[in-house]
Amino acid sequence: MATGVSRRVRLRRWLGLDGNPLGRTSDRIEAWVTMLLVVAFVPLAVLVTTTAVRWVHQSALREEASRPVPAVALVAARVAYPAYGVPDKLWVPVRWTIGHTKHIGRAPVPYGTRKGERVRIWLGPGGRPVSAPLTAVQSWTRVITAVVLAPLVLAEILTLAWALLHWLLNRRRLAGWGTEWQSFDRQQARP
Numbered sequence: 001m002a003t004g005v006s007r008r009v010r011l012r013r014w015l016g017l018d019g020n021p022l023g024r025t026s027d028r029i030e031a032w033v034t035m036l037l038v039v040a041f042v043p044l045a046v047l048v049t050t051t052a053v054r055w056v057h058q059s060a061l062r063e064e065a066s067r068p069v070p071a072v073a074l075v076a077a078r079v080a081y082p083a084y085g086v087p088d089k090l091w092v093p094v095r096w097t098i099g100h101t102k103h104i105g106r107a108p109v110p111y112g113t114r115k116g117e118r119v120r121i122w123l124g125p126g127g128r129p130v131s132a133p134l135t136a137v138q139s140w141t142r143v144i145t146a147v148v149l150a151p152l153v154l155a156e157i158l159t160l161a162w163a164l165l166h167w168l169l170n171r172r173r174l175a176g177w178g179t180e181w182q183s184f185d186r187q188q189a190r191p
Contacts, residue, residue: 024176026169033165037158044158045151052146060142063133066122071096074104077113087111094121094129105129 012018015031074093079086089108096103107121107129124130134142 024173026173030166030169034162037162041155041158045154048154049147049150052150053143056139056142056146060134060139062125063130066124066130066133068120068122069096069098071107071109071119071121073109073113073115073117073119076115077109077111079111089131094119096121096123098123098127103127108132 009018013020015028015035017028071094074095077090077092079090088111090111090113091106091108092113093104094107094109105128108131109119109121113119122130122132
């Protein structure tokens with residue numbers, strides 16, 4: 001079991017603050033950057049997760065602003081040879097009327113809809129066809145996905161940044177060792 005003193009000694013050694021004459025500047029830089037990334041992870045994770053959840057929420061609000069209208073499918077919603085199974089919906093040409101104005105556009109309709117069949121489509125705030133709004137379960141699924149994935153993606157980015165720094169510092173250390181070995185060889189070659 002480690003005592004408080006030995007933990008402090010190990011922390012000082014890990015941070016390069018132990019006064020070791022063999023410690024290199026690159027080792028101290030790497031230790032400080034590692035500590036900075038570890039300490040910064042939690043506030044950054046909170047910020048990234050909050051931003052992701054806000055983005056998902058605003059996306060759901062935009063989808064809720066859509067309204068349903070009746071339309072008529074102009075072609076059958078079928079795929080001759082579905083490559084990855086039968087889709088739930090297909091975007092096909094449809095015709096709908098708002099007031100006395102007729103509109104034609106592509107909208108998602110259930111797979112298997114026949115030509116001339118009446119369907120319900122959703123129009124966004126601009127009057128263009130959009131996908132149906134998400135259900136409550138789908139909205140919660142998006143929020144939970146954002147909450148789980150945002151910190152994981154941040155951790156991956158910070159890990160890759162640390163790995164890049166580690167690689168660059170290792171290249172510098174190897175170059176320094178090569179220079180030191182060459183100077184040592186020259187000293188040994190002199191009589």
